[in-house]
Amino acid sequence: MEAARAALEALRARVEAVQPDLLVAAGALLAAIVVLYLLFDTLSYAAIPSLEVPLKQEELAEELEAPVYTPPKSLPKDKIPCYDPGTMQLLGYAKAMTPEEVRAAIAKAKEASKVWRHSSFAQRRLLLRILLKYIINHQEQICRVSSRDSGKTPLEAVLGEIIVTAEKLRWLIAEGEEALKPQRRSAGVMAFYKSARVEYVPVGVVGAIVPWNWPFHNIINPISAATFAGNAIVIKVSEHASWCIDYYARIVDAALAAAGAPPGLVQFVTGYGDAGAALVAGGVDKIVFVGSTEVGSKVMAAAAPRVTPVTLELGGKDAFVVCGDADLAQVVPIAVKAAFLNCGQNCASGERYIVERSVHDKFCAGVAEVARVMRQGPALGHGPVDAGAMCMPGSVEKVHRLVTDAQSKGARVLAGGAPPAGAAGQFYPPTVVTGVTPEMAIWHEEVFGPVMVVVPFDSDDEAVALANDCEFGLGSSVFSGSTRRARAIAARLEAGMTSINDFNATYMCQSLPFGGVKMSGFGRFGGVEGLRALCVPKAVAEDAYPFIKTTIPAPWLPPVGPVAQPFAVALTTMFYGPCFAVKARGLAALLRCLVAPGGGGKAKAA
Numbered sequence: 001m002e003a004a005r006a007a008l009e010a011l012r013a014r015v016e017a018v019q020p021d022l023l024v025a026a027g028a029l030l031a032a033i034v035v036l037y038l039l040f041d042t043l044s045y046a047a048i049p050s051l052e053v054p055l056k057q058e059e060l061a062e063e064l065e066a067p068v069y070t071p072p073k074s075l076p077k078d079k080i081p082c083y084d085p086g087t088m089q090l091l092g093y094a095k096a097m098t099p100e101e102v103r104a105a106i107a108k109a110k111e112a113s114k115v116w117r118h119s120s121f122a123q124r125r126l127l128l129r130i131l132l133k134y135i136i137n138h139q140e141q142i143c144r145v146s147s148r149d150s151g152k153t154p155l156e157a158v159l160g161e162i163i164v165t166a167e168k169l170r171w172l173i174a175e176g177e178e179a180l181k182p183q184r185r186s187a188g189v190m191a192f193y194k195s196a197r198v199e200y201v202p203v204g205v206v207g208a209i210v211p212w213n214w215p216f217h218n219i220i221n222p223i224s225a226a227t228f229a230g231n232a233i234v235i236k237v238s239e240h241a242s243w244c245i246d247y248y249a250r251i252v253d254a255a256l257a258a259a260g261a262p263p264g265l266v267q268f269v270t271g272y273g274d275a276g277a278a279l280v281a282g283g284v285d286k287i288v289f290v291g292s293t294e295v296g297s298k299v300m301a302a303a304a305p306r307v308t309p310v311t312l313e314l315g316g317k318d319a320f321v322v323c324g325d326a327d328l329a330q331v332v333p334i335a336v337k338a339a340f341l342n343c344g345q346n347c348a349s350g351e352r353y354i355v356e357r358s359v360h361d362k363f364c365a366g367v368a369e370v371a372r373v374m375r376q377g378p379a380l381g382h383g384p385v386d387a388g389a390m391c392m393p394g395s396v397e398k399v400h401r402l403v404t405d406a407q408s409k410g411a412r413v414l415a416g417g418a419p420p421a422g423a424a425g426q427f428y429p430p431t432v433v434t435g436v437t438p439e440m441a442i443w444h445e446e447v448f449g450p451v452m453v454v455v456p457f458d459s460d461d462e463a464v465a466l467a468n469d470c471e472f473g474l475g476s477s478v479f480s481g482s483t484r485r486a487r488a489i490a491a492r493l494e495a496g497m498t499s500i501n502d503f504n505a506t507y508m509c510q511s512l513p514f515g516g517v518k519m520s521g522f523g524r525f526g527g528v529e530g531l532r533a534l535c536v537p538k539a540v541a542e543d544a545y546p547f548i549k550t551t552i553p554a555p556w557l558p559p560v561g562p563v564a565q566p567f568a569v570a571l572t573t574m575f576y577g578p579c580f581a582v583k584a585r586g587l588a589a590l591l592r593c594l595v596a597p598g599g600g601g602k603a604k605a606a
């Protein structure tokens with residue numbers, strides 16, 4: 001013991017003697033590594049081309065001087081009126097493209113796709129890096145243009161247009177190639193001498209149809225994934241957010257040119273439903289539709305004659321389950337964001353709040369208090385607001401119809417509940433409704449507006465039943481102080497995505513697939529699955545060893561003899577027999593076949 005202690009003391013003394021030198025050397029090495037890394041990082045950033053995208057006066061202006069727009073009885077066929085939904089000021093007109101023009105755009109994209117499919121991942125990454133650099137350096141501008149066209153507040157624009165887009169680009173740059181690399185697969189038993197793999201081959205031209213709720217993210221999301229997968233893309237934007245596309249298309253075009261991509265790789269289509277229909281029927285190789293369930297089913301039917309594959313990202317009515325043991329101080333602000341972000345105009349918006357009875361009243365009081373103090377107004381030029389305008393004409397009326405229907409059937413409105421009198425823009429206030437029953441339309445219909453519906457539950461089974469009592473199944477959330485309990489509830493929810501103790505956290509993890517079940521659609525967009533869905537998963541098998549190649553066994557060579565089938569049966573038994581004895585029986589039968597008359601191919605000679 002004494003000897004060990006002495007040895008330890010001696011060792012400590014020796015380490016202490018050299019320690020200062022070692023520390024200095026290690027510190028210097030670390031500093032050198034950090035400096036080198038920072039130098040490399042700065043130089044590689046500087047090497048990414050910076051885009052020059054000229055802006056128009058109205059894209060730069062915080063406040064506009066423009067006439068107020070009064071929607072006409074019938075819309076012009078050849079152009080789309082664009083206006084700021086917060087002030088109703090006319091921004092201008094976008095072209096309503098004809099079906100012929102859409103087909104011409106597809107043809108251009110097809111030509112470009114023939115070149116781009118052979119591009120390297122390094123070139124595709126460069127394209128995304130150029131985009132990311134521009135986006136990060138011009139966030140406020142991109143957001144201002146989105147806010148003006150769609151009514152969202154500048155803060156909401158950063159959250160929904162920029163952050164998720166930046167994360168998507170970062171993920172594709174960091175992990176996209178890994179997801180699309182050929183993947184080795186097992187060759188099986190009878191093909192033991194083969195090497196098998198899946199190659200992810202670009203489909204060609206992706207046709208994407210997107211809604212208006214996040215006009216920047218909704219275009220960069222499919223453009224980045226489609227081009228990274230080696231495709232061209234024709235993207236049909238919504239007639240309710242077409243003004244901003246002029247600027248966003250200039251960004252994309254400049255990035256394509258700087259990355260050396262073929263002209264025509266990304267084509268924008270502005271127009272009404274007929275332009276979308278022309279895109280679906282126009283011979284694209286894959287359709288990604290993001291929009292309502294009603295139009296999504298039409299798109300699916302229209303894609304059927306050409307058997308064009310479709311991914312459908314449709315409506316949602318997310319359940320937000322709050323257990324009695326959840327931390328309400330954490331939950332209430334998240335619940336408010338989940339319901340009211342972008343005026344609730346999100347496919348994955350919290351709509352149905354299912355709250356354990358023990359905390360139901362406290363939860364309602366908390367969210368209603370926040371909803372009541374939220375200021376609403378035009379997004380730009382009038383000081384900060386917490387909620388902006390609703391983008392689509394008719395949305396305010398639709399939301400109000402659902403709220404008043406519920407009220408007339410006994411529901412209670414704790415906050416909001418009526419559009420502000422005399423407001424120039426399309427506003428509906430953050431609204432909290434309780435006492436909702438399944439007889440009310442608001443329990444079933446997608447509101448797509450700033451309305452939080454709260455219902456109580458008494459047992460976890462009831463919470464799950466309430467959450468699943470819905471035609472949609474896109475996102476969902478469960479909050480509980482017990483992770484085990486939250487996971488158990490989450491596992492039973494009929495939804496494509498679930499966040500535990502958070503809302504929509506799955507979307508911040510861009511490696512995850514995005515999509516729903518039931519009437520929320522099928523197929524996945526985003527993540528590894530979404531990226532691969534923009535490719536043909538081509539199966540390839542080849543000889544694994546140069547000295548073994550496939551030959552047709554002699555008994556099977558025509559004209560076949562009587563042992564041809566017994567030989568096949570024996571071979572099957574030998575390879576797939578469930579135990580060694582059965583396999584041995586197969587081998588014995590195989591040998592018998594080979595020595596039988598005609599077994600060595602003599603039948604042919606005969």
Ligand SMILES: NC(=O)c1ccc[n+]([C@@H]2O[C@H](COP(=O)([O-])OP(=O)(O)OC[C@H]3O[C@@H](n4cnc5c(N)ncnc54)[C@H](O)[C@@H]3O)[C@@H](O)[C@H]2O)c1
Pocket residue numbers: 209210211212213236237238239271272273274275276277280290291292293294295296298299312313314315316346347348446448474
């Ligand atoms: N699941 C998701 O990822 C997701 C994301 C955002 C929005 N949404 C859903 O989108 C809906 C709101 O968006 P919207 O009102 O723009 O949806 P929408 O279905 O009315 O329109 C979507 C797009 O389809 C086009 N279109 C219309 N008729 C068409 C046709 N016959 N053929 C082809 N295209 C046609 C429109 O011009 C528009 O560009 C909500 O239901 C929302 O839940 C879903």
